[in-house]
Amino acid sequence: MTKILLVDDHRLVRNGIRLIIDTHDKLSVVGEVDSAEDALIYLEQNALPDLVLTDLNMQGMDGVSFIRMAKKIYPDLRFAVLSMIEDPVDVAEAFRSGADGYLSKGGDYDEILFGLLRLSQGHKYLMTNFGLRFMETFDVENSGTVDVTSRLSQYEISEREFAVLELIAQGFTAVEIADKIFLSKRTVEGHRQNLMDKTKSKNTADLIRFAFQQKLLS
Structure with a gap:
């Protein structure tokens, strides 16, 4: 609690x-x-x-x-x-x-x-509704968190999608992810598909590889 x-x-x-x-x-x-x-x-x-x-x-x-x-x-x-x-x-x-x-x-x-x-x-x-207006102003050199947010905005990845991405990279299943971030399994699967579409990834392995290469995850 x-x-x-x-x-x-x-x-x-x-x-x-x-x-x-x-x-x-x-x-x-x-x-x-x-x-x-x-x-x-x-x-x-x-x-x-x-x-x-x-x-x-x-x-x-x-x-x-x-x-x-x-x-x-x-x-x-x-x-x-x-x-x-x-x-x-x-x-x-x-x-x-x-x-x-x-x-x-x-x-x-x-x-x-x-x-x-x-x-x-x-x-x-x-x-998420602050978007790029914030990123264009913030001194990203002083904040790794904000630097990641800038890259998420570049690929139009929402906070919900990023939360799903983090857990996918940790090896959790859709059911486990749904339980952790209080979404339905169907919604989690939808976010995963959106992530793959936005990053042009063919599968989950490609998605994770892309996330680390682009420093969305570290």
Whole structure:
């Protein structure tokens, strides 16, 4: 169970995200606060959550400053941003401050839930609707994760497809992959076929070879 702290100065947003999180038995909201300052107090006085999900624009301390400060105190704590802001410069700054993921409040239910699940599994996550606008701005030399995201965008490979690709390369079957990333077997097989089409691979072995040659996997 991944325990999540919500940090947002709009109660309606917190309620909406809580409803999304409550639909999955592997995610749980353990607390919610309406400011970065209150979040720091919460972290000091309570058991640490597994993930802090924070807005960027809030009254008082902003999200980037909050993440940067909290990471100095709790370097192993994971953070993700949930914001309406989609400016590549702001997205880049969030990652540089120590964020592990960036989700858009304008994203659909499934995409937000998928991103949270990926983050809960220890991955970094950038919501796919940011696309190349972000990659053209971010200093990729400072982030291997973002460098991979740039190459994924080049081949139009989505985060879901990349998650499937990683597990295929580890030798998991379609059924096992479906269980791990909470998709149906049919959907996993569809993602595998899409990957083969996008990379012009004849079979799974070709797909894995391509992924390593193009440094999509390492």
